[in-house]
Amino acid sequence: MNRLDSISINKKYQMNTSRNIYLKMLSLEAARQTMFTAFDPSSGTPGVETVPAAEAVGRVLAEPVYARLSSPNFHAAAMDGIAVKAESTYGAAESAPKSLAVGTEAIFINTGHIMPAHTNAVIMIEHVQVTDDARITIEAPAFPWQNVRRMGEDIVATELLFARNHRVTPYCIGALLAGGIREVQVIKKPHLLILPTGSELVEPGEPHLPPPGKVIESNSHVLGKMAEATGARYFRHDIVADDFKTMTQTVSDAAAGDYDMILIIGGSSAGSEDYARAVIEELGEVLVHGVTIMPGKPTLIGRIKDTPVFGIPGYPVSAIIAFEQFVSPLIAAMLNQPEPDPETITVHPTRKIPSKLGMEEFLRVKLGRVGDRVVAAPLPRGAGTITSITEADGMIRIGADSEGLRENQTVAARLLRPRHAIENTLVAVGSHDNTLDVLADLMRARSATYSLSSSHVGSMGGLVAIKKGLAHMAGSHLLDTADGSYNVSYIRKYLPGIPVRLVRLVDRDQGLIVPPGNPKQINGIADLSRKDVTFINRQGGSGTRVLLDYHLQQMGVSPDAIRGYENEEFTHMAVAVAVLGETADAGLGIHAAAKALRLDFIPMVTESYDLVIPEIFINLPQIRLVLEIIGSGEFEKRVKALGGYHTQDTGKVRVGEV
Numbered sequence: 001m002n003r004l005d006s007i008s009i010n011k012k013y014q015m016n017t018s019r020n021i022y023l024k025m026l027s028l029e030a031a032r033q034t035m036f037t038a039f040d041p042s043s044g045t046p047g048v049e050t051v052p053a054a055e056a057v058g059r060v061l062a063e064p065v066y067a068r069l070s071s072p073n074f075h076a077a078a079m080d081g082i083a084v085k086a087e088s089t090y091g092a093a094e095s096a097p098k099s100l101a102v103g104t105e106a107i108f109i110n111t112g113h114i115m116p117a118h119t120n121a122v123i124m125i126e127h128v129q130v131t132d133d134a135r136i137t138i139e140a141p142a143f144p145w146q147n148v149r150r151m152g153e154d155i156v157a158t159e160l161l162f163a164r165n166h167r168v169t170p171y172c173i174g175a176l177l178a179g180g181i182r183e184v185q186v187i188k189k190p191h192l193l194i195l196p197t198g199s200e201l202v203e204p205g206e207p208h209l210p211p212p213g214k215v216i217e218s219n220s221h222v223l224g225k226m227a228e229a230t231g232a233r234y235f236r237h238d239i240v241a242d243d244f245k246t247m248t249q250t251v252s253d254a255a256a257g258d259y260d261m262i263l264i265i266g267g268s269s270a271g272s273e274d275y276a277r278a279v280i281e282e283l284g285e286v287l288v289h290g291v292t293i294m295p296g297k298p299t300l301i302g303r304i305k306d307t308p309v310f311g312i313p314g315y316p317v318s319a320i321i322a323f324e325q326f327v328s329p330l331i332a333a334m335l336n337q338p339e340p341d342p343e344t345i346t347v348h349p350t351r352k353i354p355s356k357l358g359m360e361e362f363l364r365v366k367l368g369r370v371g372d373r374v375v376a377a378p379l380p381r382g383a384g385t386i387t388s389i390t391e392a393d394g395m396i397r398i399g400a401d402s403e404g405l406r407e408n409q410t411v412a413a414r415l416l417r418p419r420h421a422i423e424n425t426l427v428a429v430g431s432h433d434n435t436l437d438v439l440a441d442l443m444r445a446r447s448a449t450y451s452l453s454s455s456h457v458g459s460m461g462g463l464v465a466i467k468k469g470l471a472h473m474a475g476s477h478l479l480d481t482a483d484g485s486y487n488v489s490y491i492r493k494y495l496p497g498i499p500v501r502l503v504r505l506v507d508r509d510q511g512l513i514v515p516p517g518n519p520k521q522i523n524g525i526a527d528l529s530r531k532d533v534t535f536i537n538r539q540g541g542s543g544t545r546v547l548l549d550y551h552l553q554q555m556g557v558s559p560d561a562i563r564g565y566e567n568e569e570f571t572h573m574a575v576a577v578a579v580l581g582e583t584a585d586a587g588l589g590i591h592a593a594a595k596a597l598r599l600d601f602i603p604m605v606t607e608s609y610d611l612v613i614p615e616i617f618i619n620l621p622q623i624r625l626v627l628e629i630i631g632s633g634e635f636e637k638r639v640k641a642l643g644g645y646h647t648q649d650t651g652k653v654r655v656g657e658v
Helices: 009-017 027-036 171-180 219-230 244-257 276-283 315-334 419-425 435-446 459-468 488-494 526-531 541-553 572-580 592-594 623-630 633-642
Strands: 048-052 081-084 097-103 108-109 121-124 135-137 158-162 183-187 191-196 233-236 259-265 285-289 300-304 307-312 344-349 360-370 373-378 394-398 411-415 425-430 452-456 474-478 500-514 536-539 585-592 598-616
Touching: 027 285, 027 300, 027 307, 027 315, 081 219, 081 435, 081 536, 097 183, 097 307, 158 171, 158 360, 183 598, 219 233, 219 259, 219 315, 219 344, 244 276, 244 307, 259 592, 276 300, 276 315, 285 307, 344 360, 344 394, 344 452, 360 411, 360 425, 360 452, 373 411, 373 425, 373 452, 394 526, 411 633, 419 425, 425 459, 435 452, 435 623, 435 633, 459 474, 459 488, 459 598, 488 500, 500 592, 500 623, 536 541, 536 633, 541 598, 572 592, 572 633, 585 592, 592 598, 592 633, 623 633
Parallel strands: 191 233, 191 259, 259 307, 344 373, 425 452, 425 474, 536 585
Antiparallel strands: 048 183, 081 108, 081 121, 097 135, 285 300, 300 307, 344 411, 360 373, 360 394, 394 411, 474 598, 500 585, 500 598
């Protein structure tokens, strides 16, 4: 019986019925210190291999490289002209031209050609007067080595080209080849085995969409490419189901193989089927289980036969953060490279952002310059929200000793996109509408320079952002219940003294979103108070919430009578998803959201959705581009295809009365 088969029945039973607990979570700094103490790359000799110099981009030199050849390795003409001995040209002047014999005193030469013997200068062809086939005339003298690339001007044979531990760039290839270097000694790329685990996972290449309860496995592919970008080579194992014995055998085989690091994705948390900790304990030792960061708290670090083994959380953002904070630095250390020093920028959050005391948070944000400030709008904070990374322009680290960011507090953000992209971003804050996605796409189609960043905080939140100078424009559809108009009275009340333009984007149909076939036969707002109906609401301050509360008041229905009134979402699509996912029987939203997910729609009202644009921004190129797009036939066509939109007033501008 082998070691794996000898595990006691009692241990197996405990493994399947108990949950892991984080016995002693460490701070990020302490966890990293523990890792580098256990795995000190400087204590060992990294493997070395030989690669062709022309293929060495991205590799780290294991040995210093000295030039074998001077460059150029002969005196070469730097210009088209005539090669001369400079001393023979002395005395030439405009008032006293000098004649030289072709072939002996003056030899025609092209750029890059070897200098003839006994010559040491080149006179540019533009400064030469051809007398006849035998003689030329010059009106100015040359000086020694004028317009000549001397031997060794760039590289001298035997000189040091690059020291050891230098990472080769594409530019370096030119120097290596020019110096006569055909191959170089480089540090071997660390080999990583990435092991995705989970009985719920399916391969992304399967022809059919996964059924409910199954999830497409993507983390291993993301982390694998991150490993390549850091300088490692990765090997992906097939998905392993949540089975302790199978996982243990797989990891045991990997630890005995030619891998410098093992990543177990999933199973590092506290669930009854999270086996990563137990597997590492069975085969080696656990060094860290639980780090005071979010996302990424369940990160696990262990050692099996001197091989680092990481338990990477299964949520995508947690996995990325864990990789960046632990795996990437260890790869860099194995390659004798410093950790990357990301560019940071000072930003102003668009609102107060609370955070959990005792946990260091990595907050994903959208960024854009508004006036003289770069503003940061927080993205969804869930560890499973991969789009919070793909849509992010920056990352803010909120310390464990902080309860969050105060209003008007400035903070450093790590840039995830180039600075110029941030400078050319149009910042929209306010109510959500699907046509903003159309607008963003058409902006990118028409301009490689400008882009749209929209943050959905509701119509009132948008007006507040305009008032504070934190947005270029705000989407708004606030109903004035006194006269049935939209937005104007709110602008007068909340933006006094701020000249703005009110630009009609669309008119849109609002109503109740219900499941296909409307199984509970919901006919209107009054049915929301039924005991068998669960509602999903929009957040306070949104125009949709204002509309709902107005109708409830008109009908004499108390919000307390509506089951789910307190459950809030920030976008129409999120409301529609809640209905689709059967967590709610109805939600108030736009027709386009219902149509996108093939849900039924009960119309209630056609409302005006406007863009509120401060006058000071109206001539920005980003704003001019937006107004141009709004007035285009392409925008109208795409908006109408969404369903529930009306464009007869699209593009109309109101100035004076606002």
